[in-house]
Amino acid sequence: MNLFNEFLTIAKTLNKELSIIPVLYGSLRLERVTKVEFSPQDIDVLVPYIFLKEIWEALKSTIEGLGYELTDLQEHEFKKDNFKVGIAYIEDLKPFADVDYTNLVKNDNDGGVYYRLSISDYRKVYSKSLLGGYRRNKYNNKDKRKLDFLNELEQKGH
16 A cells, blocks of 8 residues: 555544544645655654644544554654654644645545645745754655755746
């Protein structure tokens, strides 16, 4: 099973069990929107803040019900076999990168409903992530390469 199919399984479960419409985030979504291989290593998911704080046990239990094990509580990271899922909160998009999370496009793919960022949104996210040393150092400037690619796309009128 590939990463996107695994994400759809997660999305369908979150839709059904917790009435969450997650955001597909990170390289996996960027790869799908640009049709360019970015070799995502994990599945990045955004959910409403309340599920990471007040309703955490329900979210944790739901993800564990899919066979995942919590491996990092601070990062809300889970692992199962070759899959790693990181969960953050959607409301952080606005203060972090000035992305209006209330206006994201909704997708329904094979019964899995999720929100997605646009190329413009990704430009904002990667521009902001380059300002912090943590991601720049941890990911060997992968964010810079992605931002350069997104800027190229914009220049070509995409």
